[in-house]
Amino acid sequence: MGNNVFSVPIYFIVLRETLEASIIVSVLMSFITQTLTSNEGKVSDPKLKRKFMIQVWVGSFVALFICLAIGGGFIGAFYALGKDLWGNSEEIWEGVFSLVAVILITVMGFAMLRVSHLQGKWRKKLMRSIANRKARGISSWGKKYAMFLLPFFTVLREGLEVVVFVGGVGLETPATAFPLPVVCGLITGCLIGYFIYRGGNVMNLQWFLIASTCILYLISAGLMAKSVYYFELDHYSRLTGGDSAELGDGPGSYPFQQAIWHVNYGNPEMNSNGGYMIFNAILGWMNTGTYGTILSYIFYWLFVAACMVLMWWRERRFAQKAAAAGIKGGKDLEATGSTSSEQSKKSSLEIQELKTTNKVEEEIKQPDTIAEVRQTA
Amino acid sequence: MTFANPFPTKKGLLSLVLIFSALWKSALAKTRLFEWNVTDIDNLDVDQSGHPRWVMGVNNKWPIDPLVVDYGDQVIIKMNNQLRDNRTCSLHSHGMFQRHNGYMDGVPQMTQCSIPAGSTYYYNFTASQTGTYWVHSHDMSQYPDGLRTSFVINNPNEPYDYDEDYIISLTDWYYEPFYKLVPEKFTTWHNPTGAEPVPDTGLINDAVNSTFKMEPGKTYRFRFVNLGAFNNYDVMLEDHNMTVIEVDGVYTKPQEVSSIHITTAQRYSVLVTAKNSTDRNYAMTAYMDESLFDQIPDNYNPNVTAWLSYNSETTYNYADSVNEIDSYDDAKLEPLYDVNWGEANHNVSLWFDFFTLGDGASYAEINEKSFKYPKVPGLMIANSTDYDDYNMKPVTYGPYTNAFIFEYNETVDVVIDNHDTGKHPFHLHGHVFQVLERGEEEAGEYNDQTEHNVYENPVRRDTIEILPTSFVRLRFLADNPGAWLLHCHIEWHMESGLVATFIEAPDRVPEITAPEFVRRQCVMQNIDVSGNGAGNAFNISDLTGAPAPPGEMPAGWTSKAIATVAMCVLAACIGMGSIVFYGIQIHPLPTEELDDEEDLKLAAEENAANLMKSSDPVK
Numbered sequence: 001m002g003n004n005v006f007s008v009p010i011y012f013i014v015l016r017e018t019l020e021a022s023i024i025v026s027v028l029m030s031f032i033t034q035t036l037t038s039n040e041g042k043v044s045d046p047k048l049k050r051k052f053m054i055q056v057w058v059g060s061f062v063a064l065f066i067c068l069a070i071g072g073g074f075i076g077a078f079y080a081l082g083k084d085l086w087g088n089s090e091e092i093w094e095g096v097f098s099l100v101a102v103i104l105i106t107v108m109g110f111a112m113l114r115v116s117h118l119q120g121k122w123r124k125k126l127m128r129s130i131a132n133r134k135a136r137g138i139s140s141w142g143k144k145y146a147m148f149l150l151p152f153f154t155v156l157r158e159g160l161e162v163v164v165f166v167g168g169v170g171l172e173t174p175a176t177a178f179p180l181p182v183v184c185g186l187i188t189g190c191l192i193g194y195f196i197y198r199g200g201n202v203m204n205l206q207w208f209l210i211a212s213t214c215i216l217y218l219i220s221a222g223l224m225a226k227s228v229y230y231f232e233l234d235h236y237s238r239l240t241g242g243d244s245a246e247l248g249d250g251p252g253s254y255p256f257q258q259a260i261w262h263v264n265y266g267n268p269e270m271n272s273n274g275g276y277m278i279f280n281a282i283l284g285w286m287n288t289g290t291y292g293t294i295l296s297y298i299f300y301w302l303f304v305a306a307c308m309v310l311m312w313w314r315e316r317r318f319a320q321k322a323a324a325a326g327i328k329g330g331k332d333l334e335a336t337g338s339t340s341s342e343q344s345k346k347s348s349l350e351i352q353e354l355k356t357t358n359k360v361e362e363e364i365k366q367p368d369t370i371a372e373v374r375q376t377a
Numbered sequence: 378m379t380f381a382n383p384f385p386t387k388k389g390l391l392s393l394v395l396i397f398s399a400l401w402k403s404a405l406a407k408t409r410l411f412e413w414n415v416t417d418i419d420n421l422d423v424d425q426s427g428h429p430r431w432v433m434g435v436n437n438k439w440p441i442d443p444l445v446v447d448y449g450d451q452v453i454i455k456m457n458n459q460l461r462d463n464r465t466c467s468l469h470s471h472g473m474f475q476r477h478n479g480y481m482d483g484v485p486q487m488t489q490c491s492i493p494a495g496s497t498y499y500y501n502f503t504a505s506q507t508g509t510y511w512v513h514s515h516d517m518s519q520y521p522d523g524l525r526t527s528f529v530i531n532n533p534n535e536p537y538d539y540d541e542d543y544i545i546s547l548t549d550w551y552y553e554p555f556y557k558l559v560p561e562k563f564t565t566w567h568n569p570t571g572a573e574p575v576p577d578t579g580l581i582n583d584a585v586n587s588t589f590k591m592e593p594g595k596t597y598r599f600r601f602v603n604l605g606a607f608n609n610y611d612v613m614l615e616d617h618n619m620t621v622i623e624v625d626g627v628y629t630k631p632q633e634v635s636s637i638h639i640t641t642a643q644r645y646s647v648l649v650t651a652k653n654s655t656d657r658n659y660a661m662t663a664y665m666d667e668s669l670f671d672q673i674p675d676n677y678n679p680n681v682t683a684w685l686s687y688n689s690e691t692t693y694n695y696a697d698s699v700n701e702i703d704s705y706d707d708a709k710l711e712p713l714y715d716v717n718w719g720e721a722n723h724n725v726s727l728w729f730d731f732f733t734l735g736d737g738a739s740y741a742e743i744n745e746k747s748f749k750y751p752k753v754p755g756l757m758i759a760n761s762t763d764y765d766d767y768n769m770k771p772v773t774y775g776p777y778t779n780a781f782i783f784e785y786n787e788t789v790d791v792v793i794d795n796h797d798t799g800k801h802p803f804h805l806h807g808h809v810f811q812v813l814e815r816g817e818e819e820a821g822e823y824n825d826q827t828e829h830n831v832y833e834n835p836v837r838r839d840t841i842e843i844l845p846t847s848f849v850r851l852r853f854l855a856d857n858p859g860a861w862l863l864h865c866h867i868e869w870h871m872e873s874g875l876v877a878t879f880i881e882a883p884d885r886v887p888e889i890t891a892p893e894f895v896r897r898q899c900v901m902q903n904i905d906v907s908g909n910g911a912g913n914a915f916n917i918s919d920l921t922g923a924p925a926p927p928g929e930m931p932a933g934w935t936s937k938a939i940a941t942v943a944m945c946v947l948a949a950c951i952g953m954g955s956i957v958f959y960g961i962q963i964h965p966l967p968t969e970e971l972d973d974e975e976d977l978k979l980a981a982e983e984n985a986a987n988l989m990k991s992s993d994p995v996k
Contacts, residue, residue: 210960214953221949240567251930252569252733261938262930294941301952308959 014162014182015278018189021060021158024216025151026194028056032147052147059152067159091234097157098227102220106304110311215282217304222284224300225293232258232292249287258290406449412436413456415466415524424578424585428552432523433460433514440583441526443544448507448532454500458492465491465516465902466524468500471642472510472626472839474807478502479756479859480891482806484515486750487860487878490899491516498894507532508626509544509600509644518555518868521606529600530626536713537622537631539648542598543589545683547612547639547663548605549576555606559872566737572671573607573869579665579681588686588693589661591651598622601637601645606868608665609640609802609842611702614685615659619647621710625838627809628713638704640802642840642866655687660696669799708815708841711834718811718854721790725781728794728822729875734927740873741797741865743779747874747926748864751775751910754899755860759883760891761907767917768883774860775910775923778878783855785882791851791863794822795843801870804840805879807861808853811835816847823848840866858882858889874926 036049236255249267266273266287268280279285413435420429435441446452458466469483481502485491492498513525527544562574581587613636621632623646637645665679684693729743740747751774762768771780783789813831843849864876899906908914911923
């Protein structure tokens, strides 16, 4: 700080938020590419891929635009009124946004690990929804526009956080120190996201998904703990008259009555702790451990683990049921399904590939005639 | 004066004159007995703003009448505690040396025990100094609730000429009593930064709209006394200059100033010459120093005005507002008379700052220790630990008494480093000190390696303001055996523990007679009258159980910290392990179509339909 051309705190703030957003968006884009690319590398459904990519970009840019509008409005009002409009409820905003992000990422993570299943499911459902002009309520609308909603909320959250932080830091920073770090932070964050996106296409699909899901859940668990901490911190701040931020790392700056432990350094909320800010963005590091944050972190992971095991068990049971119901092809695959993974996956993917390419082309060409065809048959 | 001269020599004549004048003087010196019954007074609306409150007065009267005596008088303040709710009290005569008379200094748990309800304390001392002083309770942070007043000792041989003098007291004022403000608003975890509550208003002579009659051609001496708890004032007289002639009871060379900066507990005497015409009145405006406030409330009026009244028929107008006040640096004042204390043969250094301790509240620490009164009053510790030199060891007076020991007649240099960003008026009991040097704002710590400009004729006073992140260097003569507090006079900071104790010549303390009622009042309250700071009279080196401030907030990598972080890492590993497990254990779908229960049902129905179709004889 004290630099007139490049404000290091602003650089770290923008980098951290861009990094989080671009990780999630790049994983989404990788997911789309992976889903709609065959094992030989051919894009099976370029139109669908383009449609989804557009949704992702549109979602991101709409959110970005909203952030800029809100941010511009807030910062304008901020400097005009001379008061920090977000200041008093900043922590509640953070807590709520973090919690929403946690829920979104948690749900999305499960889906990502079953990309192979979801390929057909998504395609079929999306085709159905395109064919069926009647939308039946939010849930199907949500499914249809998931590729818009997820990046939208993510970029919205990150963008508003940037607005709040930069607005708060802006008071002590000369105007000349703003543009350069913002641009550098954006570029650096997007670059890292891009490399993740690129790297995803080369690696083996499922292992890439596993690794990126692990990272995503690490971020999400951190966010869970952070969300709880924000609510606790807001409560403490209100009762201490909002002065606690002045005290930096030390006593009086955190809700000590709920704390299990605290170290007097490495507070990621302080702009001088650049490294710890990144540590916080990825792993949810906080220099205070409260009963709320520690327990929510542990229980979040245990919840995720329980869900993973539960879903595995359900799939196994479904496969057994399908075999018992005597559906064609079920018995053969069930015998081999639980042991070998690669072979059966490959073959099932290929089968899906062949069958669906034909069907999809037909359905894309004449969605409205399906009903007619059936009637005349 | 003519009489038969039995002593024909010059020397004899001189001694006769001296004897006669001494007899004359002692015949003139009176005993002034003040009967002070300390009483509660309820529902007093002091500034007529609709905020009646409780105050502590004397003989059912508030404000308390100033005490005015003559030099040489024997002053006896007979203080009888008639307060309710078992409230105790005491009286400190601020600025009085109480030389060899330490039990009259009025500090509970240092020079006496607090006066219990119904008891009487006789504060008995000789007025052996002249000037402007004040008296106030030093117990339970109660003086801001009213138990204080000015104290003037007249000098029969005044070096300055003036026609009349006015005692003008200045104070900040709160609508809530201090005993509520301290635990609710100040020393609580709700206030981790230690923000001091902002006073509600200010008063001149404990009232609003005071006037002082001025007659043309006369010279007046204004004796300003700041009786406040917290803030300092810059006082300006409209269209009149002031000449400073006395600070804290010490005469200065005359210094013309346009305003005076008076901190809490300080006093200034200035000469003001009245104007020759009576066509208008002039405002006396006292400006509060808002830099001491953490947050200034909306619509806050930090100023209080009184008037120099030349003409009671015309209007009394407020002075125009000023942007900046050009106040004279009081450390540059020069005393009228010199003292010869010589160079220092004992150096002492203190630094202080504020910290948030384990209970979440803010405390002040001197040399990293926050102050706590010892279990046995300091004087009585010196009196009873005169064995094996224990009375010369600072820790005997309590590990948290910030005690410094001095030998008789040492000349002591004291450096005080202020690490805080606020102004602090520091006061030493039992003495005046020379202000050798005062650093400018943000001058940092005193560095004895660099060149210093010491004031050639340093001002002497008993309360000095230390500037933010700066230092002050003082010198005094330890000629007064006793236990004397050195502390910041902002009452909030006394509560925070910004106090040190100067124990002077403890070996001579047993020579001071302790009045019988002093011991009796301690015994009445189950307070030990002998022993060390922890109340231990048998094993003086054992200080377990000594009063202590809250400890620091636990921080760092405790075993709890490591354990919980390890549990988090373990949970994360379990979680990520489950992700890998689920990710690998992928059950392929039986056919491409059947990927959920819905489709399973549809497929089953289709199968059934096909079966029925194939068995249909029509087709």
